[in-house]
Amino acid sequence: MAMTLRNGDQGQAVRDLQRQLLAAGYRLSADGWYGESTESAVRRFQQSHDLVADGIAGPKTLQTLRAGGADPRLMTGADLQRAADLLGVPLASIQAVNAVESRGSGFLDDGRPVVLYERHIMYRQLEKAGHAAAAIASRYADLVSTVRGGYAGGSAEYIRLANARRIDDACALEACSWGAFQVMGYHWQALGYASIYEFVERMQRNEGDHLEAFCRFVLSEPALIKALRGRKWADFARGYNGAAYRENLYDVKLARAYEQFAKVAA
Incomplete structure (x- = not known):
């Protein structure tokens, strides 16, 4: 699991982070305690590399520290500000949504966007395309079904997707959620993309x-x-995550994250 360090953490991993920040020119003590000075140094480092400046040393920040520069595919502070302007909300609201609702990284280590293939959506899309979905499901139950499941996770989802594309290319792409926010492919038309292929290319x-x-x-x-x-x-968590949002406390996490980001901006 990718490491994330934040205010209040302590130990060797924090000390290693502090030493990396010292090597990058930031003044702080390598005492193994993630306090205000470490959070401030992390935030300044993030700002200088146009990363999301939340003061949390997540995988992207740690990767940029190690590499000495940011991956151009990573989300930037400018991206978040554009989103806030487009939606007509404070920047802190978008920062909160990004912190709670995104997967943390929109790409696999091999450079491909994160996907999750949904076999029950494939069944539905095949029916819409005029295929005999039930007959196909009887042959490929792991790829086409009326019930969700069969997940492999990570890069293995691309194996499932590749096999599904042999059944129907467009339907298979539409049956995946894509990227950091796991937007379903079948929304492409409602979202203003020219085709599922343009949507995938953008992802x-x-x-x-x-x-x-x-x-x-x-x-x-x-x-x-x-x-x-x-x-x-x-209301937002219910609409975005469904009724199960309560189990994961998405609304509580969003409220707390907003308060934290709004406080920093004040």
């Missing part, structure tokens, strides 16, 4: 395009954009 570019797809999705759902603008976090 292959960078996380800024992932965030743009998320913004288009929110704008296409009146209840979602109303909840986000009104900071009605339970």
